[in-house]
Amino acid sequence: MSTVHLNTSDAAELAEMLTFLGDWLANDPHTLSASLEKFLGGTGYTTDTLHNDLARFAFLLTGEGAAHLFGGEEQ
Template structure:
């Protein structure tokens, strides 16, 4: 039988040593705040990496495969993750995340 939300919450608090007021029983994710300027800089860095991946995908695909070791996680998947993180940081409207990519 899987643990209840209360048991999960208690386990998270034990391991993360988070004060009770900063957690929510409705979710297993902890809330984290980031300074707006830091979020903007992080989003710019993620976008720089995504643009770099798009600049030379063939050469970078081989390097990424060598590093990751799984062809399923190629430059397109990596860029999609970077785009989602940029969206979550608020530096993108995310419109392209909800449209099918052209093939």
């Protein structure tokens, strides 16, 4: 696996976009679940899984958002 180096501001901007998408998914889960299922052809990949993946990627970029991943309150 190759190493990728991101500028701190680029990593923060990417994390913001991932968080935005995760918040959007959480805001309208019923409509978006049907759309995702149709798009993926019923693979079993859900909006909950996608939301968790987006949160994990954002956390890996910034170290923020641990409450969503691990439960509890944000530090």
